Amino acid sequence: MKYTTFNQEKTNQLEEPMFFGKPVNVARYDQQKHSIFEKLIEKQISFFWRPEEVDVSRDRVDFQKLSDPEKHIFISNLKYQTLLDSVQGRSPNIAFLPIISIPELETWVETWSFFETIHSRSYTHILRNLFVDPSEIFEDIVENDEIKRRATDISRYYDDLIYATQLWQTQGEGTYTLDGEPYVVSMRELKKKLYLCMNSVNALEAIRFYVSFACTFAFAERELMEGNSKIIRLIARDENLHLTSTQHILNLWAKGKDDSEMAEIAVECQDEAQAIFLKAVEQEKQWAEYLFQHGSMIGLNKEILCQYVEYIANQRMSAIGMGTPFEVTSNPLPWMNNYLVSDNVQVAPQESEISSYLVGQIDSSVSEDDFADFEL
Amino acid sequence: MTNKDDDHRIDVIDTVSQKVTITSQANKTLLETLESHNIDVQFHCREGFCGACRTKILSGEVDYTTDPLAFIDDDEILPCCCKPISDITIKIAF
Numbered sequence: 001m002k003y004t005t006f007n008q009e010k011t012n013q014l015e016e017p018m019f020f021g022k023p024v025n026v027a028r029y030d031q032q033k034h035s036i037f038e039k040l041i042e043k044q045i046s047f048f049w050r051p052e053e054v055d056v057s058r059d060r061v062d063f064q065k066l067s068d069p070e071k072h073i074f075i076s077n078l079k080y081q082t083l084l085d086s087v088q089g090r091s092p093n094i095a096f097l098p099i100i101s102i103p104e105l106e107t108w109v110e111t112w113s114f115f116e117t118i119h120s121r122s123y124t125h126i127l128r129n130l131f132v133d134p135s136e137i138f139e140d141i142v143e144n145d146e147i148k149r150r151a152t153d154i155s156r157y158y159d160d161l162i163y164a165t166q167l168w169q170t171q172g173e174g175t176y177t178l179d180g181e182p183y184v185v186s187m188r189e190l191k192k193k194l195y196l197c198m199n200s201v202n203a204l205e206a207i208r209f210y211v212s213f214a215c216t217f218a219f220a221e222r223e224l225m226e227g228n229s230k231i232i233r234l235i236a237r238d239e240n241l242h243l244t245s246t247q248h249i250l251n252l253w254a255k256g257k258d259d260s261e262m263a264e265i266a267v268e269c270q271d272e273a274q275a276i277f278l279k280a281v282e283q284e285k286q287w288a289e290y291l292f293q294h295g296s297m298i299g300l301n302k303e304i305l306c307q308y309v310e311y312i313a314n315q316r317m318s319a320i321g322m323g324t325p326f327e328v329t330s331n332p333l334p335w336m337n338n339y340l341v342s343d344n345v346q347v348a349p350q351e352s353e354i355s356s357y358l359v360g361q362i363d364s365s366v367s368e369d370d371f372a373d374f375e376l
Numbered sequence: 377m378t379n380k381d382d383d384h385r386i387d388v389i390d391t392v393s394q395k396v397t398i399t400s401q402a403n404k405t406l407l408e409t410l411e412s413h414n415i416d417v418q419f420h421c422r423e424g425f426c427g428a429c430r431t432k433i434l435s436g437e438v439d440y441t442t443d444p445l446a447f448i449d450d451d452e453i454l455p456c457c458c459k460p461i462s463d464i465t466i467k468i469a470f
Contacts, residue, residue, distance in 0.1 A: 039445055043425055240426035247427065247447045315418065318469065319427060319447065329391055331418060340420035340428075 003098050003169050013102050017259035018249065019194055020187065021101030028103055034252065037108040040245050044111050047241070049234050051122035056129045056227030063130050063225065069295030074225065076291055077212040079141050081235075082123045083151055084208060086141075088201075088242075089116040091158045095197060098165055099190075108245060115238045122231050129227075146290045150283055154208070157200040157276075161193040188261070195253070195265045199273040202246035203280040206316035207309065209239050211284045214308055215291065217339040218300040233339055240340070243316070250320045274322050281313045300333075307332040385463040388415055389434070405441060406455035406466075417455055417468060424457035431455050436464030 007023040014033050016022055032038055066074065093113045100106045127134035141147055167176060167185045176183045213236055220229035253262040266273075288305040296302070310326035318324050331337070384400040386409065398413045400406070407429055410417050420428035427446030431453055438458040448454055453466070 036445065039443065040425075043445060237421065240421055240428075241445075244425055244427060244446050251447050251449075315428065315430075319430065324469075330416070337419055337428075340426075342421040342423045342425070 001169060001172070016101040017262070018102055018105050018252070019096070019099045019259070019262075020191060024101060024103050024106050026103070027107065029107070032104045033102050034104060034248075034258070036248050037102075037104040037245070040241060041104070041108050041111050044115060044238070044241055047115075047234075047238060049118070051118065051125040051231060054122075054125075054227055054230045054234075056126055056231070059126070059225050059227045060129055066224070067295070069292075070219075070297050072294050073215055073291045073297055074219065074228075075137060076146075077215050078123055078127065079137060079144065079147055080150070080287065081209070081212050081232075082120065082138070083141050083147055084154070084204065085116050085119040085123070087151070087154050087158070088204070089113055089120050091155070092116075092201070095158045095162050095165070098169065099194070112242055112245065115242075119235050119238070122235065126228050126231060146287070150208075150287070153279065153283065154200070154204060157193070157197040161190075161197040164190055164193050188265075191259075191261060191265055192269060195262065195269055196272060196276065198246060198249055199276050200280075202243070202250060202316075202320065203277045205239055205243040205246055207277070207280045207284055207313055209236070210312050211287055211291070211305055211309060213339075214305055214333060214336060215297070215300065217336055218297060220339065221299055221335060229339070236340055237342055247319050254321060274317075277313070277317055277322060278325070281309055284309045304332050308336070384436075384460040386410075386460060387463075387465040389465065389467045390415075391468065400460045402459070404459075406438065406453070406458050406460060410455060415468070419456055422456045424454050427454065429454055429456045430469075432467040432469065434465040434467055436460060436462045438464065 004023055007025040009022065009025075011022045011025060013024070013028070014031060016033070018034065029038055063071070063074070090113065092109045096109050097106060100109065124134070127137055131137065164183070164185060167183060168190055171185065173186050176185065213232060216225070216229050216232040219225040250266075252258045254266040256263040285306045288302050288309070292302045292305075307328050308331075311328040311331055314324040314326050314328065383402070386398045386400055386406070388396045388398065388410065390396070396413070396415065398409065398415075401409050401412070404412065407417055407419060407422065417431065418428050420426040422429075424440070424442050424444040425446055427448070430446065430448060432451055433453045434451075437460070438453050439461045440454075440458045442457045444454045444457055446454060455466075
């Protein structure tokens with residue numbers, strides 16, 4: 001079905017599924033099928049920040065003091081985070097926007113991607129401060145085998161969905177042979193690709209960031225690289241919100257609250273979806289091994305980091321009905337939580353805006369009782 | 377009638393099925409109450425949007441201090457942004 005930027009057919013957005021319904025026409029939010037996405041947009045906008053607000057100048061001095069294995073850990077993590085946000089800054093827009101059919105989800109995806117671009121810009125901000133010319137670091141992202149292996153898995157499901165969507169939009173349903181490769185384009189197949197892609201994105205937001213986050217905060221625990229840590233805290237807060245959105249989408253499907261065919265697919269592809277998640281866990285553990293190949297850092301080693309990945313994976317998987325496949329029951333890195341508390345991100349109200357205050361402006365409800373003792 | 381400000385009984389069942397009983401505190405969220413009794417619950421945002429503190433509720437009711445944005449199933453609550461409004465039984469998963 002050909003995509004149109006303004007579908008002139010009258011549609012009832014309350015009856016459209018989240019994806020693969022009629023293209024959105026009017027960007028209206030007065031009535032919402034899934035109001036959660038509008039709430040996420042409000043929350044995300046209230047988190048607005050700019051990398052330049054965070055002073056990273058002291059990090060340069062700290063960086064010079066790090067040992068070589070520690071420098072390897074720090075820089076490798078930044079490279080990996082740069083890769084993740086390069087993908088996330090564009091892919092949800094390109095893969096999801098052409099097939100979304102409700103306005104609140106469309107705007108959520110745009111808001112979400114926009115914040116990923118802030119993250120990308122903040123890596124440049126950090127690296128520019130550490131190196132006179134950070135080109136070498138950026139160039140290595142497409143040359144380093146460890147990073148490339150992860151990039152392949154992260155982009156694969158997006159690319160599959162995007163290509164199938166393009167075929168469907170230009171050729172319609174059918175079987176096609178292109179460059180000797182056969183492609184079956186049917187609504188069922190498209191929805192399966194979408195389901196797997198959403199699971200891959202969910203695993204990315206849930207697991208893939210956390211090994212790097214742990215390393216960043218382990219430096220901060222030693223009062224090193226604190227500017228960087230402050231930026232990563234802001235990023236972690238955003239990523240938590242993004243994760244919430246993909247969990248909502250997956251659960252809306254699984255519980256049959258959106259598109260009944262997606263509920264069937266969720267059952268049909270359960271094992272495949274779980275395999276995507278478990279592979280992400282495995283790759284993160286391998287990443288921990290790569291990070292610590294030249295030596296550990298104080299407060300963190302490969303074993304603890306791997307246990308932490310399993311602990312986080314248990315939580316994230318149980319949130320989408322995948323159970324708890326790992327045996328870790330207590331948090332091996334309890335100090336991590338202190339860096340992930342939303343309000344610890346701000347230092348003082350006059351320095352940066354408090355999110356709850358900004359959201360309060362939008363949400364404030366006043367009941368009649370509030371005026372009970374008020375007289376003119 | 378349940379009065380919001382009354383103290384309520386909180387039965388906490390942990391991972392090894394042991395039960396601890398504590399009392400709610402009107403000025404504290406459920407998470408803060410649990411922490412004041414040294415009961416560890418996972419948390420991240422403490423604002424209801426990340427879902428890290430997601431906990432099973434077996435009986436009773438809670439009231440939210442802020443609208444929870446994280447996904448919660450029908451039998452789950454977010455201790456970081458709620459207070460009990462009746463006696464409750466919860467099961468800590470991690």
